Amino acid sequence: MGTTDRSGDGWVTCARGHRHWGRYGAAGLLLVADGRVLLQLRAEWSHHGGTWGIPGGALARGETAVEGALRETLEEAGIVLPPSAVTGRSVVDHGGWSYATVLAAVEEVLPVVPDDGESDDLRWVPVDQVEDLLLHPGFAASWPGLAAAAGVRLRIVVDGANVVGSRPDGWWRDRAGAAQRLRDRLAGLEVPGDVLPDGLAPPLGSWSPEVVLVVEGAARRTIAVANGPGVVAAPGSGDDEIVRQAAEGTIVVTSDADLQSRCRAVGAVAVGASWLLRLLDAA
Structure with a gap:
């Protein structure tokens, strides 16, 4: 979710009556390298703390999903990626709030550093072992569809x-x-x-x-x-x-x-x- 004070920070209620973080929606990055995906263990104090998901968080006003996902990955994992690394996007719309998973791929596993206090761990996990972890509920629901597209470049x-x-x-x-x-x-x-x-x-x-x-x-x-x-x-x-x-x-x-x-x-x-x-x- 990032630690900077941004205009998108805050809770909202979607049309389904659920509370979500991000006044303008949220986005995360599913980064693939050599058959592995970068996962984040959410800090225990955070929402759904202790579960695994992808780096991401609230979008700022006027920020695109790609811009937000790349920024959050830099803040939470210390990884700088060019927009050219992006391979696709999947959006879950709850009505008045949406979450975009931005998919990206690089050739080699990159070093990561959990440096913003919101990650208890960052780990490159083999794609076929992702479901062995305790996943964030939203990511768990999306993973089967995302797994098929992970690493695919049209x-x-x-x-x-x-x-x-x-x-x-x-x-x-x-x-x-x-x-x-x-x-x-x-x-x-x-x-x-x-x-x-x-x-x-x-x-x-x-x-x-x-x-x-x-x-x-x-x-x-x-x-x-x-x-x-x-x-x-x-x-x-x-x-x-x-x-x-x-x-x-x-x-x-x-x-x-x-x-x-x-x-x-x-x-x-x-x-x-x-x-x-x-x-x-x-x-």
Whole structure:
């Protein structure tokens, strides 16, 4: 919950008549590394003290779930994570109060320090041993669904030329500029779980995917511009590079029927440009 005096601190009663901490809701971080998740043993004096859960607490006014979860993890575990580590989000809405579990992943187990007085212990626990612990009731109820999504990273490969060319907005006058605008729109993309092709990923409220934008021809100089999702300049055929980037479980965005067939042959899921554009327009 953090120890700083923030405007979100305080108890509220939800529409179900339950009392919850956080006037603007609350969020926590489920961090995964090498098949383990970071769990916090709540201090005995705290609400549900003596149970295991994830670092988290009240959101400040105007703070997003990701911002709050990352801040609380820094305060309670001493871990600094970039937003790019986030893989998804699950929200439990009680009516007038909600709790967001932000999922994140790193490659290696990180050192942790319980330094805010609200943790009696912090421990990296193997995923298959989490249920052996005495869990916080809210976390226990959510864990079965979260366990399936823990450590999963959705990957989207975008056929830049095809997506840019799908709308007659004058892109042909400045192909590199059009590719850069697409790159900028892809930064921070969130994909609602209910728009994913069936069976592609475990159920989750939303996913924060790894995005690879493949560019070719005059758009290649986009690769030299920082700030945005991964950009790959095809050394030759853009289609060939997209197939190289595709893999089982990857979403490939292109409306080119032949390229869709090639990507499906290597196990990827192919969707049309309109699927992505609807997401970007709704953001």
